[in-house]
Amino acid sequence: MTETIVTFEKVRKEYDESTVLKEVSFQLEKGKFYTLLGPSGCGKTTILNLIAGFTEATVGNVLIDGKKVNEIPAHKRKVNTVFQDYALFPHMNVFDNVAFGLRMKKTPKAEIKTKVEEALGMVRLKEFANRSIVGMSGGQKQRVAIARALVNEPEVLLLDEPLSALDLKLRTDMQYELSELQKRLGITFLFVTHDQEEALAMSDEIFVMQDGAIVQKGTPNDIYDEPLNRYVAEFIGESNIVEGHMVSDYRVAFAGYEFDCIDGGIPSSETIDVIIRPEDLEITSADKGKFVAKVDTQLFRGVHYEIILYDQEGNEWMVHSTKKAKEGSTVGIDFDGASIHVMRKNESEADFYKRLDTYTEILEG
Amino acid sequence: MTEKMKWSKLYLFFVFILLYTPIFYLILFSFNEGGTMNHFTGFTLEHYSTVLQDSRLIQIVVQTLLLALLSSLISSIIGTLGAIGIYYVKNVRTQEVLLNANNILLVSPDVIIGSSFLLLFTIVGFQLGFVSVLLAHIAFSIPIVVLMVLPSLEEINPSMLKAAEDLGANGFQILWHVILPNILPGILSGFFMAFTYSLDDFAVTFFVTGNGFTTLAVEIYSRARRGVSLEINALSALLFIASLLLVLGYYYLSIYSRRMKKVKRGVAE
Structure with missing residues (x-):
């Protein structure tokens, strides 16, 4: 059913002495929305440049549509890019910007007109065709850039942090627009960002990157609920991460107590990281909670209060609650055993998913 | 504060007086009936009518303009391509060497450029005349154009070039549709700069001009040597x-x- 459109086979990229990408392998399927997520300098833009053809792999193969494209220059690839700074041509109006790619391919004039109008319609800029690029707002420029790329009917659309220059409100709007556009057109999107919210909101699949390698691949839910390690957990969403140790399968100890959990397959007494999301924690009275903690500070975040507490062992806990807490008071913290997620240190992604599969099944069965 | 302003204005006034007095003096005496620069005896337009009737002088003006136009046009083309070449040199050190080589030509005295061209043309056996002057003017104009075009090249957003390539433009299409329209202001100012340099060049032209061909600057010089004529003032x-x-x-x-x-x-x- 699903067709592979982009394949990386053990691709390594070195600039002078430094390795920016270490033996990365992955496949992108047709019609899905992928996100490369990672801090700046983790190699995500390098992956984009390799697919677009702006740079060549030092070792390994890049395949598009089953064909090796290592030596094919950028202007001959059926891939288009939306750049972070839009990279529009300031000396042309909106129509000419969008028509650029078609004109370079010597498309007949009448066809250019219909296609450009269609593309401008997709990004809701139809009336803007004759406007100058200078003086357009960031969001409008962004949409022109998207139309300019899409009008060429690429097989893969690469988006290099396209929303980072927009303000928050516009960014959220564009997230909806982009994911809607992707679903309607069925083109593979590869979106690069360092913003975890963007990644979670739009992607079918997220690749979390660190130091030139992909740390974890998975759906937004997988990655949010079951991060591989501390790095992924801290990068995606707010989290409470404390050190603890396994007592036995489905039994974990941290914060001075033992708890039931749903993780297993880890040797007992191994030191592990425990993560609980702030929204899974609940503040109750001191006698009702699973452990007690003292309220340190709280911030009003609009949707919820962000409350910082310290337990008896000195661990910091963040709780998202709709109810206000009293600063300085001692309260109980309650949570469901299923919201505890145990992460082994230095576990590989393959081992992690294998362990997850075996042990979660047993529990559910 | 106001005291300071006063002084700075006074200084500025003085500077401009110093710069413009000789020119106004020259223009004033172009209306002198007396025929010399010694005393202003009365107003006349006689010198202007002499200039306009001097067909040789008119021809020289036309020649000079033609030379300036041709040399600045050709040097604009060569210089622009040269600037693009320097811009695309990946190695930073090579780029610097090229840029400095360009700047040395810009600052080296006209006399040296002129004499070296004369030497070159003589060795090669090239006939001195319009073409030799044109070649020399093109040569000293190219560095000017390169210097004027490079900043506008550096202002181009590199991702714009990437975008053009991404959209399917080959090297020539990128140059024609993206680079050139964006550096046009730089090319134009390079052109005008080269035009004025060619127009008022004396030293280089003086060396490489032959018997039949002369430019305005050289002509004025030779006439001035023959004796003061207010016709030159008028011109x-x-x-x-x-x-x-x-x-x-x-x-x-x-x-x-x-x-x-x-x-x-x-x-x-």
Whole structure:
């Protein structure tokens, strides 16, 4: 059913002495929305440049549509890019910007007109065709850039942090627009960002990157609920991460107590990281909670209060609650055993998913 | 504060007086009936009519303009391509070496450039005349154009070039549709700079000009050597007015284009 459109086979990229990408392998399927997520300098833009053809792999193969494209220059690839700074041509109006790619391919004039109008319609800029690029707002420029790329009917659309220059409100709007556009057109999107919210909101699949390698691949839910390690957990969403140790399968100890959990397959007494999301924690009275903690500070975040507490062992806990807490008071913290997620240190992604599969099944069965 | 302002204004006034007095002095005596620069005896337009009737002089003016136009045109083309070449050199050190080689030509004295061209043309056995002067002018204009074009090249957003490539443009298409329209202001100012340099060049031309061909600067020099004639004053006055008009025209043109841009922007908002 699903067709592979982009394949990386053990691709390594070195600039002078430094390795920016270490033996990365992955496949992108047709019609899905992928996100490369990672801090700046983790190699995500390098992956984009390799697919677009702006740079060549030092070792390994890049395949598009089953064909090796290592030596094919950028202007001959059926891939288009939306750049972070839009990279529009300031000396042309909106129509000419969008028509650029078609004109370079010597498309007949009448066809250019219909296609450009269609593309401008997709990004809701139809009336803007004759406007100058200078003086357009960031969001409008962004949409022109998207139309300019899409009008060429690429097989893969690469988006290099396209929303980072927009303000928050516009960014959220564009997230909806982009994911809607992707679903309607069925083109593979590869979106690069360092913003975890963007990644979670739009992607079918997220690749979390660190130091030139992909740390974890998975759906937004997988990655949010079951991060591989501390790095992924801290990068995606707010989290409470404390050190603890396994007592036995489905039994974990941290914060001075033992708890039931749903993780297993880890040797007992191994030191592990425990993560609980702030929204899974609940503040109750001191006698009702699973452990007690003292309220340190709280911030009003609009949707919820962000409350910082310290337990008896000195661990910091963040709780998202709709109810206000009293600063300085001692309260109980309650949570469901299923919201505890145990992460082994230095576990590989393959081992992690294998362990997850075996042990979660047993529990559910 | 106001005391300071006063002094700075006074200083500025003094500087401009110093700069413009000789020119106005020259122009004033172009109307002198007396025929010498010693005493102003009365007003006359006689010298101007002599200039306009001097067909040799008119021919030289036309020749000079043609030379300036041709040399600046050709050097604009070569210089622009050269600047693009330097811009695309990946190695930073090579780029610096090329740029410095360009700048050395710019600052080296005209006499050296002129004499070396004379030497070259003589060794090769090239006939001195219009073509030799043209070649020399093109040669000293190219570095000027390169220097004027490079900044506008550096202003181009590199991701714009990447975008053009990404959209399927090959090397030539990128140059023609993206690079050239964006560096056009730089090329134009390079062209005008080269034009004026060619127009008022004396030293280089003096070396490489032959028997049949001469430019205005060389002609004025040789006439001035023969003795003071107020015809030269009249000619200089005409040239001064012409260049004044050019500057004014350029000024109003730039104001006009700036206003046009603003109007366009206003529509977009």
